[in-house]
Amino acid sequence: MQSDVSDLETFLSDRTIDGYLIDADSETSNQRYLSGFDAPDPFVTLYADGVQLLVSSLEYGRAKRESNAETVSRYSDFDYRKKREKYDSTEANNRVVAAFLEKHGVQSVAVPARFPLSTADGLRDLDIDVTADTNDTITKLRATKTDEEIKNIRTAQRANEAAMSRAETLIREATVEAGTLHYDGEPLTSERVRREIEMELLRNDHALDETIVACGSDAADPHDRGSGPLKADESIIIDIFPRGKDSKYFADMTRTFVKGSPSETIREWYELTLAAQTAALDAIEPGVTGADVHDAVCDVYEDAGEPTLRSDERTKTGFIHSTGHGIGLDVHERPRIATNGETLEPGHVITIEPGLYDPAVGGVRIEDFGVVTEDGFENLVDYPKELIIE
Template sequence: MHKKIASVRDVLLKKDLDAILIGKPENRRYISSFTGTTGFVIITKDEAIFITDFRYMQQAQKECKLFKIIETSRYEPLTNILNELNIGRLGVEEEFFTYGHALDLQEKLKNLSLVALEGALTKIRSIKSKEEIEYITTAASIADKAFAYILDFLKPGAIEEDIALELEFFMRKQGASGVSFNFIVASGERSSLPHGTASNKIIEAGDFVTLDFGCIYEGYCSDMTRTMVVGEASTKQKEIYSIVLQAQKTALDAVKPGITGKDLDSIARSIIEEAGYGDNFGHGLGHGVGLEVHELPHVNIIGDIPMEPGMVITIEPGIYIPGFGGVRIEDLVVVTENGYKVLSKTSKELIEIKI
């Protein structure tokens, strides 16, 4: 925790700020360890303050060990606190701090100058500690167990929404506190939808079935995707699957410190393009994962941040053919000093579910 506060103070010094105001839940939890839903953090050169209302005072006193806890309500007392601290230049999370918040603060604090942090806190969070990686590893392990469990449910007559519910129930029974996102359960022609969340469609023999899911453990997310065939795969299904698997494995083997997300994206994309399916791979190769299921570093054409040990990313190429179906294969990966470690342990070889 000392290191986390120190890292925020480094941002404060670099941007010549008097204080940084943190309200985004993931950033707030990362800095303070607070797991509740209401609160603000103020970091100055000399103080670390946590502000919340009556409902969370006991929780904050227990969780936010290194912080001065102040009870307040809504925004009026927040302006009072900032005024008492004599804050001139205040760093704010532009992706979270609303226009209304800004107007309110500047109306009440005429000498206050708001400065965008430009994602600095998210950048700090992109490199995970050993403890954070352990939490993500556990979340990935729960997802692996859930995949093995759900295979028996994937058969003709099953409904996509039922599969999603069964996955969530199983993972919660295994210790997950929630789901990372709305699960993608897309079968048949719907598997050509990259974000085909579970519907009332009935799974049929011969369908591709894409499962993209993950869970939350101690606040940290997992994310994995596997695509199966219900019954015997056709020649074209095998072809598409083989291309995606080759792209996924080739990009995965290139993961190491120093390589950028756009370089990894290019490696996978070139394989799919050479096979003639470039127009059918319309999303980025992956993304960072942590307290949010989508966070830095970018693993796509705008990913210009070099990979560093401790970053956790996904590698998930896909091919999506309208009217036919699609394939995506996704692993959760931690960048190591010498390369990478795959956290998703489920096999990536094509599964043809016997019916």
């Protein structure tokens, strides 16, 4: 996958810096994005006249086949073994990286703000100028998705919908005994639903480390994972954010369900949250800001008398988070759909997830996501929004 790196070239040119350097494994999304390579151990990516990689001998063949690199070098190409006889492993590594940079005519590099301190100090000791990139240049590049990236995100969302359907089926088929949901003769717990979600995702070549299945007062905390038996007549928030095992791209969707009869407040909150989400979705087009979209949600809630962080930054109930975020190689990335959110552009993939929360009542959240297009917005979610499960 080749991405537009013209803004990176401009960043380097404007600052008369020779190259951009990343020293990390591919779980660091900027490394994965720039290198196009997936490896569990740290490796070095240099952007200077294209992508240049420095990897271990173990990863050399695969890096040549799979990465975005113009060239791939090994530590052994720069006499690592001889350097190791003279220096400790840290200094030997730094001297190899310095030699790698010299090979590519690089005497100055920009690095991410979070970069190994020992590498930065070691390169400076070897007369390489190292400048921290506090502008998050690569992160900003990642905000605008290519067609291939959007395809990967669509695929993740189809897996997400299968997992949500499995969770909803469990709740639908559960019986109610003394106010608690039961399935297969046992209480249906948040843990059981999460396990079924994870298994369904694995069947579709996706996975996740965590998901949210939160009921009642647990659902009043937006990031409470939930625990214990699920209750009838109380809201159950299910928030699933799977990642492709091969692509590494995320999807993100939330639905709120009630098995039985919700309280009047939960009914009102659900309809209000649907209205707030619709207002946000209708507001999205190139040129508006994430702050504009966030304001559309706050307007709906505040007009109905519900507190928001915009109206009261100290509120502990009501709408107590931002409207959304970008999604891609990270489940939370740019652009922000929040106060001070940046201008939206075609290719941005963003979530819209308004919600209302109060421990005395429970919580409601509804989340879709999609891509900003040349003339509006395409919702990538194809899953119904229904509160009550019979």
